[in-house]
Amino acid sequence: MAQFWQYCSKGHGLQGTIKGRDLFGYVGIEAVLDQMRRKTMKAGFEFNIMVVGQSGLGKSTLVNTLFKSKVSRKSCTPNYEEKISKTVKLQSVSHVIEEKGVKMKLTVIDTPGFGDQINNENCWEPIVNYVNEQYERYLKEELYVNRKRRIPDTRVHCCVYFLPATGHWLRPIDVEFMKRLGKIVSIVPVIAKADTLTMEERQEFKQRIRHDLKANGIRVYPQTEYDEDPEDRILNDKIRENIPFAVVGTDKEHQVNGNKVLGRKTKWGIIEVENMAHCEFANLRDLLIRSHLQDLKDVTHNIHYETFRVRRLNESNLTVHGLALCPQIPCLLSSDSTLTVPKFHVNCLQTPR
Numbered sequence: 001m002a003q004f005w006q007y008c009s010k011g012h013g014l015q016g017t018i019k020g021r022d023l024f025g026y027v028g029i030e031a032v033l034d035q036m037r038r039k040t041m042k043a044g045f046e047f048n049i050m051v052v053g054q055s056g057l058g059k060s061t062l063v064n065t066l067f068k069s070k071v072s073r074k075s076c077t078p079n080y081e082e083k084i085s086k087t088v089k090l091q092s093v094s095h096v097i098e099e100k101g102v103k104m105k106l107t108v109i110d111t112p113g114f115g116d117q118i119n120n121e122n123c124w125e126p127i128v129n130y131v132n133e134q135y136e137r138y139l140k141e142e143l144y145v146n147r148k149r150r151i152p153d154t155r156v157h158c159c160v161y162f163l164p165a166t167g168h169w170l171r172p173i174d175v176e177f178m179k180r181l182g183k184i185v186s187i188v189p190v191i192a193k194a195d196t197l198t199m200e201e202r203q204e205f206k207q208r209i210r211h212d213l214k215a216n217g218i219r220v221y222p223q224t225e226y227d228e229d230p231e232d233r234i235l236n237d238k239i240r241e242n243i244p245f246a247v248v249g250t251d252k253e254h255q256v257n258g259n260k261v262l263g264r265k266t267k268w269g270i271i272e273v274e275n276m277a278h279c280e281f282a283n284l285r286d287l288l289i290r291s292h293l294q295d296l297k298d299v300t301h302n303i304h305y306e307t308f309r310v311r312r313l314n315e316s317n318l319t320v321h322g323l324a325l326c327p328q329i330p331c332l333l334s335s336d337s338t339l340t341v342p343k344f345h346v347n348c349l350q351t352p353r
């Protein structure tokens with residue numbers, strides 16, 4: 001040992017190293033970013049969008065536009081051509097998009113449009129039920145003793161709500177629908193078939209809609225109260241000033257200046273769907289898939305799902321049929337073999353990370 005310290009005091013080896021800047025000056029926490037990046041790249045993302053609105057507003061067309069637009073063009077089968085007909089049931093379309101080694105499973109849930117029935121009362125029920133069923137499914141998975149390391153996430157991360165380009169005001173049916181949906185999911189309203197409005201009409205209509213949304217207490221994404229910092233606020237304010245996006249959809253490609261573009265051909269020209277001077281489809285796509293994807297997922301998990309989870313578990317005498325709960329939580333096994341979680345233990349059921 002004495003020999004060792006003699007060696008160190010002469011400036012050799014360990015002592016020199018410990019006193020040096022290499023070890024204490026550089027801790028290396030930044031490496032955590034690389035680790036997170038690698039892990040995320042391996043695991044990939046799941047992102048689920050739902051389209052909702054009156055029948056014939058172009059929901060299914062917009063789903064196709066999204067999958068054919070630049071964001072996913074690489075991942076689509078080249079001759080992917082599908083005739084769009086009236087949507088009669090809830091159906092999801094998924095594509096795995098891969099960019100620079102990062103994979104994302106993008107699922108769009110297409111819903112049948114409402115407004116065809118004479119009585120449209122409660123037309124929001126199938127949609128609201130679907131959203132809640134996905135939360136319920138996730139909750140059940142969370143409650144298993146041997147839960148999966150990664151719970152399949154079918155929860156709706158964003159609902160794109162289609163408004164008809166009437167140029168007037170929000171219709172009572174849209175107010176009612178969005179009021180209900182806004183409480184359980186992040187809504188992004190859009191003006192459908194915006195090619196039917198002039199630029200001035202679009203701006204006036206947008207202003208009226210924003211006014212109506214506020215007046216009716218409808219909460220649309222991104223909500224001011226979830227802005228994380230001033231930087232976030234500036235970015236989100238720009239989006240809020242621009243909402244609802246005026247979109248145009250198509251699944252047809254045309255030649256413009258030698259390039260293939262997605263567009264709607266009319267007698268007087270081509271409306272290019274991805275051209276920001278023509279419509280705001282690109283703004284919508286960028287918000288959903290580029291700039292706010294993780295935030296939408298966080299809001300879904302931390303706000304909407306959390307509200308559902310607490311409500312669901314707090315329901316008096318919650319009974320979880322056929323489920324085994326975490327051993328730390330004392331459950332009451334009743335005579336009919338159903339499990340009851342005592343109310344005060346409800347908040348200790350945490351989501352695995």
Ligand SMILES: Nc1nc2c(ncn2[C@@H]2O[C@H](COP(=O)(O)OP(=O)(O)OP(=O)(O)O)[C@@H](O)[C@H]2O)c(=O)[nH]1
Pocket residue numbers: 053054055056057058059060061062084085086087088111112113114192193194195196247248249250264
């Ligand atoms: N002018 C115009 N027409 C559009 C646009 N998007 C779709 N359409 C047309 O509108 C019609 C209905 O489109 P769909 O995509 O089937 O509408 P939907 O909302 O899915 O209808 P449902 O399935 O009944 O709810 C089709 O003829 C489309 O070509 C658009 O942006 N502008």
Ligand SMILES: [Mg+2]
Pocket residue numbers: 059060061085086087110111112113
């Ligand atoms: Mg449809």
